Amino acid sequence: MPVKLPRQQFESLALAQLDTLYRVARRLTGNPERAGDLVQETYLRALRAAGDFELEEFGIRPWLLRIMHNLHSTRGQRENRQPRAMDEQHLAANSPEAPPPMPSDGDAAALFDSMDEQLVAALENLPMEYQQVMLLWAVEDLSYRQIAAALDVPIGTVMSRLYRARQSLANDLREYAQRQRLVRE
């Protein structure tokens, strides 16, 4: 059931999300200064809308993240620098009812565990949409439903992006390992 928050509690909960918002903003902007601007603008928008905010099932974090994403998206459109478009047909094929299977090879898991340096580069190579889902899932520990709420996308899209991100990372790392003869062909 939605709950209206007292002002002080709203401020406290919102401030507790500063680290998360900054990390996400860093991913979105790739620049500390622009990230700081985005965070401040997000809080400003949140404060303006605070009277209409209702504490729902997922808490305040997805709500703030959604504000940030909308803001960033609007800025991107304004600056004519939209993020790369997703393959919507492909996303639609991966509906929530039919989540894609995860690779079951143990090699990929071992790679993730031992190749941080290469993983950094592989992560940076991911499309921004994938990076966002990966960040919210891995670092912020959001559930798929929370990520879907934060990004305002269907949960199937979250699962698809996460699957493809993992697949892309595994491929990059495997190629590297093969070049370095760390794993069998």
Add this chain to the structure above:
Amino acid sequence: MDENALNDPKLKAAVKRIWSDAAVPPELRARVQQMLSDAPNAGVAPRWQGYAIAAVLLIAAGVATWLPWNFSRNVLADQTLPWTVADSMVQTHDRCCGARDHHLLRGVRGDDFAAIGRRLSRDLGVPVLSTALPHWQFAGAGPCPVWGHESAHLLYRDGARTLSVFSIPARDFSLPGKDDRYAATRDTHRLAGFVRDGGLYCVVVNSPDGQITEAQAAHMRDQLLGSFNQDSFVAAAPSVAFAGH
């Protein structure tokens, strides 16, 4: 739906290792904290609250305009001194406290409160409260403006503390009937007054240390009211003691 279907603890741990080190710059944290703490006036209220606040402000402005001119209708039976009158008395009090010497009346001895009262009363047409106050040093008396009208103003000092006694024709402010008592607070100033026989009489006391309470000011007002003597245009010295004496 099984939310663990796509789980991969090793990938999760690796990404967390790599991406969780982006620390919020201290100056950004400070700015956000400041923004949140300053926000009460920055539009946190929902839309309907904004309308409500606007409505309240509109009503308050109407009342503020209407109040001084309609006080005689005794609507404010809670005896709050009209803010326009209170503010004006505080301004006059502060201005006179800053003067090198308060308007000492020519030809009238500084300790002859009966003579001071008579002189000022003659000009105002109402009795003037003029008396020595225990523990307070008399600092002067004279006609001084209060909200555009002339008043009799007696000033007293006690170290950093200052005290004024105002006598003002009540007709100038359309105040209600006799024996009504008023009180107000403006910053460190305490005001307490009463209406008697066509005059508004008010004590304004300012204590920078904030140790004089509104209740103590009201007590002094009541002492002055009890000793008020219309025939001689002076009040007998009240037995008033403020905190700290």
